Amino acid sequence: MGMRLFSSNNRPVHLGPYPLERLQRQAQMPDLNAVPAMRPISFRRPEVPESIVNAMGEYEAMLDAIHYGLVNKATAEIPADPEERAHHIKAFGYFCDAAMLGICALPDAAFLDEPVTNPDVARLAHDLRTRQTKTLASGIDVIMADLKESMEAPPTTIETHTHVIVFLYENPRNPDKAEPGSDWLDDALAQRACLRANETATVIANYIRLLGFDAKAHSGSASDVDLNRLAVSAGLATAEDGALVVPYIGPRFGLAAITCAFELAPDAPLAPAAQQPWFKTRGPAWWLGMGFAKSALNGDPYAKRRFVDGPLPFERLKRVDTPTTYIDEAHVARVPKRTDMFARAQFGDMGKANQVNATGGHYARKSAPSSAQRRALGAFVLLQDGPANPNGPRPSDAERNAANVKAASYFLGVDAVGLSRCPEWTWYSHDAAGAVLDPPHDQAISMIIGQGYETMEGASGDDWISVAQSMRAYLRFSLLGGVIAKQIRNQGYTAKAHTVLDGEVLQPPLLLLSGLGEVSRIGEVILNPYLGPRLKSGVVTTDMPLAHDKPIEFGLQNFCENCNKCARECPSGTITAGPKLMFNGYEIWKSDSQRCATYRITTPGGAMCGRCMKTCPWNLEGLFAEAPFRWAASNIPAAAPLLAKLDDLVGNGGLNDTRAGTAQDPHPSTKDRPSETSR
Ligand code: SF4
Numbered sequence: 001m002g003m004r005l006f007s008s009n010n011r012p013v014h015l016g017p018y019p020l021e022r023l024q025r026q027a028q029m030p031d032l033n034a035v036p037a038m039r040p041i042s043f044r045r046p047e048v049p050e051s052i053v054n055a056m057g058e059y060e061a062m063l064d065a066i067h068y069g070l071v072n073k074a075t076a077e078i079p080a081d082p083e084e085r086a087h088h089i090k091a092f093g094y095f096c097d098a099a100m101l102g103i104c105a106l107p108d109a110a111f112l113d114e115p116v117t118n119p120d121v122a123r124l125a126h127d128l129r130t131r132q133t134k135t136l137a138s139g140i141d142v143i144m145a146d147l148k149e150s151m152e153a154p155p156t157t158i159e160t161h162t163h164v165i166v167f168l169y170e171n172p173r174n175p176d177k178a179e180p181g182s183d184w185l186d187d188a189l190a191q192r193a194c195l196r197a198n199e200t201a202t203v204i205a206n207y208i209r210l211l212g213f214d215a216k217a218h219s220g221s222a223s224d225v226d227l228n229r230l231a232v233s234a235g236l237a238t239a240e241d242g243a244l245v246v247p248y249i250g251p252r253f254g255l256a257a258i259t260c261a262f263e264l265a266p267d268a269p270l271a272p273a274a275q276q277p278w279f280k281t282r283g284p285a286w287w288l289g290m291g292f293a294k295s296a297l298n299g300d301p302y303a304k305r306r307f308v309d310g311p312l313p314f315e316r317l318k319r320v321d322t323p324t325t326y327i328d329e330a331h332v333a334r335v336p337k338r339t340d341m342f343a344r345a346q347f348g349d350m351g352k353a354n355q356v357n358a359t360g361g362h363y364a365r366k367s368a369p370s371s372a373q374r375r376a377l378g379a380f381v382l383l384q385d386g387p388a389n390p391n392g393p394r395p396s397d398a399e400r401n402a403a404n405v406k407a408a409s410y411f412l413g414v415d416a417v418g419l420s421r422c423p424e425w426t427w428y429s430h431d432a433a434g435a436v437l438d439p440p441h442d443q444a445i446s447m448i449i450g451q452g453y454e455t456m457e458g459a460s461g462d463d464w465i466s467v468a469q470s471m472r473a474y475l476r477f478s479l480l481g482g483v484i485a486k487q488i489r490n491q492g493y494t495a496k497a498h499t500v501l502d503g504e505v506l507q508p509p510l511l512l513l514s515g516l517g518e519v520s521r522i523g524e525v526i527l528n529p530y531l532g533p534r535l536k537s538g539v540v541t542t543d544m545p546l547a548h549d550k551p552i553e554f555g556l557q558n559f560c561e562n563c564n565k566c567a568r569e570c571p572s573g574t575i576t577a578g579p580k581l582m583f584n585g586y587e588i589w590k591s592d593s594q595r596c597a598t599y600r601i602t603t604p605g606g607a608m609c610g611r612c613m614k615t616c617p618w619n620l621e622g623l624f625a626e627a628p629f630r631w632a633a634s635n636i637p638a639a640a641p642l643l644a645k646l647d648d649l650v651g652n653g654g655l656n657d658t659r660a661g662t663a664q665d666p667h668p669s670t671k672d673r674p675s676e677t678s679r
C-alpha cells in the first residue's frame with residue numbers, strides 16, 4: 001500500500017489528487033498538428049482467448065452504445081459562472097477517481113476526418129432496444145425505457161458543441177509475466193485505462209444532459225475527436241519529440257472526453273516539459289505528498305506489490321478457520337428475493353411514503369449525479385450473466401484460477417477481493433420472478449469497492465452526496481465484477497455478477513467467509529480493517545474451481561462491544577446499542593433494517609444515507625499516522641473504550657460545516673437521545 005504522510009483533507013476536491021496547480025502554464029495554444037495522432041483502441045483479441053481484453057470489450061461497447069442520449073427538456077438551475085461550473089464538473093470527475101481533468105474550448109483541429117467507431121455497438125444497441133430484464137430493482141423500467149428511446153433517436157452531430165472536458169486515468173505498472181495471476185493480463189493496460197475513463201465520461205455526459213445541455217462522451221474506441229489533441233488543449237499533456245507526455249504520470253494513462261454545449265472555464269495549456277520548474281513540480285513537496293493525495297511514493301500502488309496481493313496489506317491480518325460471527329449454517333433460512341426491503345417498499349408493503357419514493361427509483365433519481373450513474377448501471381444488467389463459451393479452455397487448477405481472478409480484479413481497480421465457497425444458504429430461495437432458485441454455483445468471488453474518505457468527509461452521511469457515493473461504488477462493481485464474470489464465461493465456466501440492480505445471493509456472509517471483514521454493530525454492514533464500513537460490495541458466483549481465502553479477525557467484535565457511536569449517530573434509530581443475539585442463524589447485532597430502508601428511501605433533505613459509515617472510528621484516511629490506531633484496536637482489547645472515546649474527542653465523524661445546525665439537519669441533537677437507539 002502506498003504510504004501517505006500528509007492528509008489531503010483540506011484540499012478542494014476540484015484540484016484533484018495530483019498537484020496540477022504547481023505546473024507552469026502558457027497563454028498560447030501549442031501547435032496541435034505536432035501532437036501524435038490518437039490511436040484507436042481495439043478490444044477484440046480472438047487470437048488470445050485468455051486475454052482479459054476480450055471480456056473488457058463487451059463493457060466498453062456498452063458504454064460506447066450509451067455515450068449519447070436525449071437531453072432533458074427542462075434546464076436545471078445551476079451556476080451561470082463558467083468557473084464555478086468547471087469546479088463542479090471537475091469535482092464530479094475526481095469523485096469518479098479520474099487522475100486528472102482538464103477543460104478547453106473545442107478546437108477545430110480536434111475533429112477527426114473519420115470518426116472512430118466500435119464494431120460491437122450495433123449488436124448491443126439492438127439488445128438495449130429489445131431485451132427485457134428480470135429484476136425487481138425499482139426504476140429499472142425507467143432506465144430501460146430511456147435507453148430504448150435513446151437508441152431509437154435519430155443520429156446527431158456535435159457541431160453545436162463548444163467545450164470539452166478531458167478525463168485522464170492512470171495505469172499501474174505492466175504486469176510481469178512471471179508473477180502469479182498474470183495469465184490473462186498481457187498487453188491490456190491501454191484497454192484498462194480506456195475503459196475506466198469511458199465509465200466516467202459516459203456518466204458525466206449523461207449528467208450534463210440531465211441538467212439540460214447537450215453532451216456526448218468520446219472514448220478510445222468510439223470518438224469524433226482526437227483525444228490526444230484534446231489532452232494538450234486542456235492542459236493535461238505536452239507533445240515532446242513526437243510523444244505525448246503527462247506530468248507526474250509519464251506514459252501510463254488513458255483518455256476519454258466529453259464534448260458539450262455547456263460553457264465552462266477552460267484550463268491553460270501546459271508549458272513544455274523543459275520549462276517546468278523542477279523544485280516546484282518534482283521537489284520535496286511532490287516526494288512527500290504535502291497536501292495532495294498522490295505523490296512520488298504512492299503514485300502506483302503496485303510499484304512494489306504483486307497484483308495478486310492487491311493494494312491493501314491483507315497479508316498482515318490474522319486468518320482464522322471460522323468467521324468471528326457464529327453462523328448456525330443448518331438453521332439459516334433462505335428467503336425469497338421479494339423480501340428485499342427495496343422490493344417491499346416498491347410493492348407497498350412498507351406504507352405509502354415508501355412506495356411513492358421507491359416508484360420509478362425516485363429515491364435515487366431525485367439526485368442528478370446518481371440518476372446519471374443509474375443509466376449505465378441499468379445497461380450493465382444486460383451483461384452481468386450469460387452462457388459459458390462452449391469452446392473455452394476450462395482451466396482446472398484451483399490455485400492458478402484463484403490467482404488469475406484476484407490479480408485481474410486488482411489490475412482493473414477493485415479495492416479488495418476474497419474467494420470462498422458459496423453455500424446454498426447464501427442464495428435467495430426464489431428469484432425476482434418468483435421462481436424457485438436452484439443455486440447454479442458453489443464458488444463466490446467477493447469484491448469491495450471503497451467509497452472514498454474525502455467524499456465521506458465532505459458529506460453529513462445523509463445529505464445529497466450519499467446516494468451518488470453509493471451508486472458510484474455499485475456502478476464500479478457492476479463494471480469490474482461484470483468484466484470478471486464475462487472473463488470466466490470466456491474460459492468455459494458459467495459466472496454471474498450479482499449487482500445492486502440484479503443479485504441473487506446475500507453478500508454479507510460471503511464477505512465474512514472470504515476474509516474481507518468482520519460483522520459490525522451496524523448490522524448487515526461488514527467492516528474492513530483498512531476501509532472501515534466505508535465500502536460497497538459485490539459478488540461474482542461461478543462453477544470455476546477456485547482456491548479459497550480464510551476469514552479474518554482484527555478485534556472488531558470487542559471494539560464494537562465497547563463503541564456505540566454508530567448507534568448514537570444513526571438518524572433513524574436503526575442500530576441497536578444492545579448485545580449481539582441469534583437471528584435467522586447468525587449471531588449479530590440486530591439492526592432494524594426496515595427503519596434504515598425507510599429513512600434512506602424517504603429522507604426529505606437528501607437521498608439515501610451512510611451516516612453510520614462516516615461516524616465510525618474505523619473510517620480512516622489511510623495515513624501513516626493512523627497505523628497505531630489500527631494496531632491498538634486490533635491487538636489490545638482493553639484499549640477499545642478509550643480509542644472510541646478518543647475518536648469523539650478529536651471530533652471525527654461530525655457533521656460537515658454546511659450541514660450542521662441547518663434547517664435540513666434531521667438529527668441536530670442525536671447525541672442526546674440514546675433511548676432511540678435501544679428501541
Ligand atoms: Fe443511515 Fe441506516 Fe446507517 Fe442509520 S443504519 S446511519 S439510517 S444508513
Ligand code: SF4
Nearest residue numbers: 520521560563566616
Ligand atoms: Fe463498531 Fe463503533 Fe464502528 Fe459502530 S461506530 S461499527 S460500534 S466501531
